[in-house]
Amino acid sequence: SRGGVDGYRHREEVLKPLLVPWINSLYEEGRAPLLLEDGAPVHTARISVEYLEVSHIQKLPWPGHSPDVNAEEHAWPWIRRHITQDFLPSTCEDQCRFQWSYEWENLPQHLINKWIDGIPEVVRQIIKYGGDN
Numbered sequence: 001s002r003g004g005v006d007g008y009r010h011r012e013e014v015l016k017p018l019l020v021p022w023i024n025s026l027y028e029e030g031r032a033p034l035l036l037e038d039g040a041p042v043h044t045a046r047i048s049v050e051y052l053e054v055s056h057i058q059k060l061p062w063p064g065h066s067p068d069v070n071a072e073e074h075a076w077p078w079i080r081r082h083i084t085q086d087f088l089p090s091t092c093e094d095q096c097r098f099q100w101s102y103e104w105e106n107l108p109q110h111l112i113n114k115w116i117d118g119i120p121e122v123v124r125q126i127i128k129y130g131g132d133n
Helices: 008-029 046-055 072-085 095-105 109-117 119-129
Strands: none
Touching: 008 046, 072 095, 095 119, 109 119
């Protein structure tokens, strides 16, 4: 499976086999989950939206252009920066995987904690500005 992810692939490879069954298992446990997705094209594609609707998955309304509240998103630029500092450019997939794994394993926990601790302030700013960043 090569290439980008479109609405069809998102539905067939993520929503049907993984996300919807997991959310349904939460409903069966008596929980009331809400799905939060950003405005990525695969999340707003009609095929994805309609599949979630017929699957009775409730989505949390989320304003476009909002800052990301996923602390993990801070990790990717950190990892890229450290790969550039610590390694020569990779020449094959195995080398690339090693470099990413190495930097992931060496990402300091205190940074992860800092990113997580910052989420409430980001949410306050989203509410204050109505989703505009």
